[in-house]
Amino acid sequence: MASGRPDAAAREAERNLELRKRLREVEAAILGRTPESSPEPSLERVRRIMELLGDPQRSFPVIHLTGTNGKTTTTRTIERIVRETGLSTGRFTSPHLHNVRERIALNGRSIDPERFIATYDDVLPYVELIDNEAREAGEPTTTYFEILVVMAYAAFADAPVDVAIVEVGLGGEWDATNVADGQVAVVTPVSLDHTRLLGSTVEEITLEKRGIIKPGSITVVGEQEPAVDELIAERVAEVGGAAKRETIDFEVLERDQAVGGQQLTVQGLAATYPELYVPLFGEHQAHNVATAVAAAEAFLGGGEQPLDIDLLRAALADLDSPGRLEIVRRSPTVLVDGAHNAAGIRALRNAMSDSFNFARLVGVLAIFADKDADDMLSTLEPVLDHVVITRNSSHRSMQPAALGAIAVEIFGEERVDIVPNLPDAIDRAAELSDEGGVAGGVLATGSIQTAADVRALLGVTDS
Incomplete structure (x- = not known):
């Protein structure tokens, strides 16, 4: 009697072939939209789509990050610390290195092809509805970055996740990710970049980036120029939040070279954390880690409860930041x-x-x-x-x-x-x-x- 195994293997190979074909089609459709290097300064399209979807971004707390440099590493570090405590996580970063699915991660892993396709298929009718309205009004349609944000929030809600750690794509105030309200806002160092879109001075850029700071949130601020600090403090006061600033509320106390990285002692918001091995190079990465520790403390205990040192050490020792030194x-x-x-x-x-x-x-x-x-x-x-x-x-x-x-x-x-x-x-x-x-x-x-x-x-x- 002939075995059914070859037929099963053939069916599996055919299924995988169809999956890869469909994935390429979805990626091409997303890529065919207005690129992220030419964003549209409006949240209206994304807000409308999210409303039609039932506002999935409201179904989980958010840690929201902006800044000029260090955003992705800090995002990945916060996510790794929070996940080590047993919470399920969503992570959104940009740009990607090799595959667009890297931007949307569930529990530290890129969203799988099946879920990526299913999420796209779920949100597409609502995106097309808003796009059709935009075309009739002679307005821009949903961009490449905007649809990825919509997909990320929908995937996080569907998973579901306990918390989403979300990096802005560009700026803050009108970045598509800003349809969510961060319980914790994080501002990594602000400097000149994307001046064509954000402004020609650090003050102008800060005015845009500080837009992620929402009423009642805790804002964790990496080391900044004085003018940047002042503008962030002004925003925090306006919305009735609280600010935790590097060198004042948290800092890197000690830093030593180690094989494959460095060893740190970090003064957090609630405790001092010694002997933290981090497999990343450079003083800037030490500051990113300190900012991430403070953000994790702010989220997990309002900045008043120490992190478990063993969990923190385990999380940091497992860190990576692809493409960053x-x-x-x-x-x-x-x-x-x-x-x-x-x-x-x-x-x-x-x-x-x-x-x-x-x-x-x-x-x-x-x-x-x-x-x-x-x-x-x-x-x-x-x-x-x-x-x-x-x-x-x-x-x-x-x-x-x-x-x-x-x-x-x-x-x-x-x-x-x-x-x-x-x-x-x-x-x-x-x-x-x-x-x-x-x-x-x-x-x-x-x-x-x-x-x-x-x-x-x-x-x-x-x-």
Whole structure:
């Protein structure tokens, strides 16, 4: 008698094929909308869709994060701490490195393809209803980022989750995520970035970002410029909330280098937490962790109850932050970092000096055309022995010849190679780093896309 197993295997293979096909269709449909680099400054579309869905974002508490740098790492850290306590979590971050499903995570794992497709199918009729109304009125339709926010909130409600930790996409006041009201608002360091959309000064940018601070919330504020601090305090007072500020209410007390990361002592809102091993590099990451600890305290006990030290240590030891000063290969050591603005590049430069000791460090640099490449390259010059100028896979990437000309002005012609093809650029950088012997290293940076492309080329696609 013939076994039924081959038929079962064939049916499973056919099902998987159909699933992958449908997933590609859904991803293409989402990607075909207005891109997140061109957002529409309005919450009206998302609010209307959420109302039609029954306001799923109201069915769970939210920890909401904004800032310029450190948002994603801080979001992931808060989520990991809260999850360690036994709560079920939703996490929303952006941008993604390799797969759009990374942005929506349930209990620390990217939403699976079946749930992603089902969520899209569930929300699409409501999205199309609002889009049709918008077209009739001659107004913009739902964007790429907006539909992902709608899907995230719907998936979190359906799971259901005990808490959602949500990173804004851009700004705060009119960011699509702001249809939810955060019980805890977190503001990581604010600096200049996306000035075309958010404003040309840190004050203008802060006015936009502080819009996530809602009545009665606790606001956890990372270390800021005085003008930023003042504007955040003004908003907190307006809405009748409470602010907890780094260096005043919480801080990093001690920081020591450790194998594969660093060891910290953090003064939180409710207790001091010693001997915290964190597998992340750089002083900026220590501050991100301290901010995350304070945010977790604010959510779990109003900032008045200490976290269990063993649970906290376990959570932090399990941390990762893909694409953020991440080692993706050894021999030679290749690091990737998504720094893409002046403040991020400064933090990267300081971390390289602080946490690594390469005899020779070669940079692989691909930067978006709308960024201040001159400032970014000048900042990195002291820590790079040589640079290989290239481009990443985004259409926004600066042409290598133009970026190379800037690099030659800063580094000198003898320290610059221009290799337009990224795989060849990585190979060339590895060759150049070998001139330093076993202590040579390669640093690929300039944008999140650059970090993602190098990760993929080296076979690292988990995130």
